[in-house]
Amino acid sequence: MSLKIGIVGFGSFGQFLAKTMIKQGHTLRATSRTDYSQLCHQMGIQFFRDVAEFLEADNHVILICTSILSLSKVLTSMPLTPLKTPTLFVDVLSVKEHPRDLLLRVLPEESDILCTHPMFGPDSGKDGWKDLTFVYDKVRIRDEAICSNFLQIFASEGCRMLQMSCEEHDKLAAKSQFITHTIGRTLAELDIKSTPIDTKGFQTLVQLKETTTRDSFDLYSGLFIHNRFAVQELENLERALQRVKEMLAQRMNEELGTENT
């Protein structure tokens, strides 16, 4: 079934998702704080400057593609009640408890909520979405048909569909994605650069620094501020580095001790 999908926040990630949805035959419309009317015209998408009109455009799905940090402001500025028809709201943020809580708080009770995290983007998904992971949590679903139709967009592209609670997602993401971004940002602060004697391992770190800093600092802050498990992982990382330092100091003392005897 062809869906009418309204995208809120038409930045690079929203555009990236829209392309595949159009290819699949869905009808897209968009609204954004920035005026994307020209780009939307080229893509064959109706662009609404007026959010109220956008909301009245009879969407099956409203897909929220804002940044983590702007979600709250964007949602509270939308005239969400009353909606003409029950709608499935979907978010695609890299943290999951925060949008779940906000959506549960601000949406009319008759709206369905699906929280998702496509674990890929314009870079990693440029050659298709096959085998890339799509995480989702059916937070409040009454209309199973629409929800399943929407999930089918990703399943039919070959995504690895992974149903997981928002809490479990955030726990795991703090240990993996957030730590990865923190290492990448730290290497950027350290200003590491390729040398004539790079080892293979060092080359992967230079690469990591580059991919991490291609994302905005706002994204990184969002991963920290709106994932309640991140602060502990940051502390764990600091402590791990401290322990390595202590182990080096201890080994050094042993060596000096040996040399002096």
Add this chain to the structure above:
Amino acid sequence: MSLKIGIVGFGSFGQFLAKTMIKQGHTLRATSRTDYSQLCHQMGIQFFRDVAEFLEADNHVILICTSILSLSKVLTSMPLTPLKTPTLFVDVLSVKEHPRDLLLRVLPEESDILCTHPMFGPDSGKDGWKDLTFVYDKVRIRDEAICSNFLQIFASEGCRMLQMSCEEHDKLAAKSQFITHTIGRTLAELDIKSTPIDTKGFQTLVQLKETTTRDSFDLYSGLFIHNRFAVQELENLERALQRVKEMLAQRMNEELGTENT
């Protein structure tokens, strides 16, 4: 010209180098604190338990393949003077000023000294040495023919030959190899593990953790204790992580400030 090469320290790295040298037609012999007579017998290498006999075996080259931490002990326990014939001493440690200084101090004045760092090992060099980097510094060379003959072992396998002072090597290695090992060890202390929602970046970190900890902690300590530039880089890394933490805290305060106004 076929060289007679005596290896001091016949651990995995010495064995790894020996295989290619034998393949090229050189005559190998070895001595080590551990008894490798059986392995050497299988490889067609003469093994000497007695270091004095090893030194008298008329070697063109004595190739030192000990660990960084044991170099001093091994060298000072060898009856190095007088040597029957002038010999080229070569080391292959991952730090360069330390062996240079030690060799200059303990070797008879008539011995030549070549300090090298093959930037590869049994893992990265298992499919040949083509395009892998071989760093060297001609610390004290009078017999250019023997030295050039020895370097040819690596050049003829396709290594990228890189002449560089020991000091320059250690500066660059502290910024690259040492930092890489430190990140790998820190991730090991943090006990990172693959999750069902790994990003590509996180997968490279899990991989880095594994390759780093496959090397001994002694190697890592050696990179720190015997590279005078490493302590500063470790401090820089700590500070970089601190700055990232501060940037997050600042962004978080801004966000909370915005929400409260």
